[in-house]
Amino acid sequence: MRRSLPLALAATAVAATAVTGVSAVATPDRAAARPDTVEWGPCPEKTASPLKADSPRLQCSTLEVPLDYRDPDGQQIEIAISRLASKNPSKRRGVLLTNPGGPGITGLGYPAVLAASGLPQKVLDSYDVIGLDPRGSGRSTPVTCDLTPEQRNRGNTPPYAHTAADVAREAGNARTIAKQCATSRTAWMLPHTTTANTARDMDRIRAALGEPKLSYLGGSYGSYLGAVYTTLFPGRSDRIVLDSNLGPGGSDVTAMRSLARGLEDRFPDFAAFAAAHPEYGLGTTPQRVTAKFFELARRLEARPVRGIDGTLFRGITFDRLYSDASMPSVAEMWQALDKDRPLPPGTPPSMENMENFMAARFYVICGDSRWPGTVREYQRNVAVDRLRYPMLGGSTAGIGPCAFWPDKRVEPPVRIGDRGPSNVLMVQNERDPGTPLAGARELRRAFGKRATMVTADQGGHGVYPFGRNTCANDAVTAFLTAGQRPSRDLACAAEPSE
Secondary structure, X not given: OOOOOOOOXXXXXXXXXXXXXXXXXXXXXXXXXXXXXXXXXXXXXXXXXXXXXXXXXOEEEEEEEEOOOOOOOOOEEEEEEEEEOOOXXXXXXXXXXXXXXXXXXXXXXXXXXXXXXXXXXHHHHHEEEEEEEOOEOOOOOEOOOOOOHHHHHHOOOOOOOOOHXXXXXXXXXXXXXXXXXXXXXXXXXXXXXXXHHHHHHHHHHHHHOOXXXXXXXXXXXXXXXXXXXXXXXXXXXXXXXXXXXXXXXXXXXXXXXXXXXXXXXXXXXXXXXXXXXXXXXXXXXXXXXXXXXXXXXXXXXXXXXOOEOHHHHHHHHHHHOOOHHHHHHHHHXXXXXXXXXXXOOXXXXXXXXXXXXXXXXXXXXXXXXXXOOOHHHHHHHHHHHHHHOOOOHHHHOOOOHHHHOXXXXXXXXXXXXXXXXXXXXXXXXXXXXXXXXXXXXXXXXXXXXXXXXXXXXXXXXXXXXXXXXXXXXXXXXXXXXXXXXXXXXXXXXXXXXX
């Protein structure tokens, strides 16, 4: 079975370690290139990756781009880029820019991760696969919110709120973080660290590489980044693949609230797994496993066990259900918490090095769109979602720093529509916790004739090339290599586990 990899962090306290293997790639020690040339060089030795995705063929460089595209000759920032070059020049047809999600995740090492995780040789021959650390993140010009260790450990979602008073209490923490971001030493980047500007950076990369058009493969938040790119630059878009799709509003308040629906969509897969493995002692039927979830959440809210409280329990469960391969570790964690035994290794994961990820994420999601600005609105949202999606709704509908974000936006959100060439292929799991099917369907409607969507009857976050559904994977490969796209939306049936 292919190695499974979450393609994005879904804003939980623990998801920040999901793709650490993608982040640890350095850039050459040289001045940044202007957008008329790229000088590739070796990537310095990387931190060991749990995905074993290090590639001696991966090359790195940097590129200067405008901080503010309204002033293209003004202040410049650096963007770190990487390349896994095609080894078959006779079959090479261009560049395939990639993004693993986020926002806030670094992507410099992502071409090597894709190659190690099953990206077909036909695709590797057809393209130079390009990675980047989006503006604000990693080895590109980074941002900060000066988050304290305590703030990092709290994660990116508020504690599960059971009452309106819980929401009001959390508002103070949210306001504090928003102020820290707005007064940090990188606050000058705050109005310009947006998805639209990252899309413009992508087009600068295309130009610097001397390519007339850009093909793209992006997952989770990367689906929105690709949608924005092909909306802003339809004539420069070649073959656009969007995997595990956000709705047309990107990582906005609707997307945050939809994570609760995502867990409810996905959880039956885990409940069936746990019920089929009585050795975990979590229940012999899916209904009993579901009851165990709520029992453990209540107990841990009243008395945390080994540093895991109710909010963290919900978050770790959610995050690890991104992958079928992680279900045993979820069951082992539940069993350990139930019996107060030692937790599995890496539980909870360390947030020590996550400051830049968390800050970059806040800059983008709070800067891309407007969020509700009053405590009362979040109290209403929590009251609704806690009843509708009780597993996670009391957390994902809660209040965060975006409620108090400074109003320094320099442009409205990009509106995704149907103007442009019909060159978008969307792929989507039916039971995706991080980007639920409902949001993908909304994006599909927004694209209209521009897109075709392939859905796979499987759970988890990320289809290509990490999932096992050959119908969906073959559709993407055919599109990227031969330009062959299904003539209409395609539903791929479930395939047996290997």
